Amino acid sequence: MMDKELLLYNYFSNQLTAEEQKQFDDLLKTDVEFKEQFDFEKNLKEVIREKETDSLKSKLIGFEKDIEDTVPVRELPKRNYQKWAMAASIALLVGLGWLGYNNFSGTDYQELYNDNFQEYPNTVYAITRGTETDSSLEREAYVAYETDDNAKAIQLFTELKETYDSESVNFYLAQSYLKNNQLTEANTLLSEVLEKEGEFAPQALWYISLSYIKSKQKEKAIKSLNLLIADGRYKKNEAEVLLDELD
C-alpha cells in the first residue's frame, strides 16, 4: 500500500496512476482520517481558486480603467462621425426610396423581402451547455435551427410542440418555415404568437409583415407594420422605412 500522503500529493498534482486511483478511491470510502484530510485540501484548493479569481478580476478592472482613461480623447470625434454617417445614410435611403418610387411603378415584393429578412438568432437555448444533461429534443431542434437545417428543424420543433407548446417553440418553428419558404404555415404560427402577446410578439409582427410582403398581401403588411411601429419595441425604424416603400 502506498503512502497516504503521497497519494494525496499525486492526486492534487494530477499524477495519480490508474492503480493509485483505485487505492485512493478505496481509502476515501474506508479511512475516515484520510477522507478528512482530502476534504480539507480540496476545500483549500477551492478557496485559493476563488481568491485568485477575485484577484484576476480586479486586475482586469484595472486594465479596463487604464484603457478608459485614454479613450475620451478619441470618443468625441467618433460620435460626431457616427451622427453624420447616420444622417448621410438616411438621406441616401430617402433619396433612393424616392428614386425607386418614381422610376418603378410596381413594388418588387420579393426584393423587399430579401433585403429585410434576416433570421432571428437563437436567444432561447444556449447550445454550449453541458451535453450529458442535455441530449434533449429541444437542444437538437435549436442546433438544427442554427445550422440552417430547416427541414430537420421543422420536424423537431413540431415534435417539441406536441409536448411543450410554448411561445418560443411556435416562434422558432415559424422562423424555420419562413426560411424554408412555407409562408402559410409560418403565418398560422406567428398569429398564435401574436395572440399570446408575450415576449416574442413584436418580433412576430415584423416577421409576419415580411411574410405578407413576400406573398404580395400589401394591405395586411401595412396593417401589421403599423401595429409594430405603434408598439415601438422592435425594428421600429426599419418598419417605417418599409412602410414608406409600400405606400
Add this chain to the structure above:
Amino acid sequence: MENTQAEITLEDLRKGSDDLLRLVYESNRQKFLNYARRYNLSEEENIDVYQDAYVIFYDNIMSGKLESLSSSISTYLFSIGKYLIFDKMRKNKKVVSGDFDLSRVGETDELVNTFEMEPQSLTTEQELLKKHFGSLGDKCQELLTLFYYRGFTIQEIMEAKNYNNENVVKSAKSRCMKTLKEKIQANTY
C-alpha cells in the same frame, strides 16, 4: 498583434505574469466588443461579459480542464462569451436585433463544452478557511497557491522559488498546513 498571440503558449498563461495578462486582455478586447455588440447589450455589459469570459478561460487553464490550446485564445474567449451572453439574455429576456454570425456554432460548441462555466459559491466551512488562509504569512500563501492553484510540483516550486532541495519545500508545505489547521481549530473551539 496576431503574431504575438500565436506565440503565447499554455505554459506562459499558467505562469500568469501581469504583463502577459494585460497583453492578452488588450489584444482581444476590441475584437470581442465588436463581436458582442450585435447582441444589443450595453457596452458596460459587454465589458463585464468579456472580463467574465477571460476569468473563466483562465480558471479552466489553471484547473487543468484545458490541457492544450487547440484554437486561438480569441476563439476560446468568443465561445465562452457567447455562452455568457445567451445566459444573460435568457435571464434578462432581452430582445436582440442586428447582424449575427452563427456560422461557427458547431465548432465553438465542442471547444468549451467541458469547461466549468459557473463556479460554485463557497460553503460556510470554506469561507472560514478563506479567512484563515488570508491570515497566513505571504510565503505560505504563495507556496500553497503554487501547489493547489497553479499545479506546480514540489520540484517545480523548488526551482521557481530557489529552495535548496525538495525536502525543504515539503516541510515548508507541511508547516503551512499545520498552522492553517491550528488557526481553524482555535477559531472553532
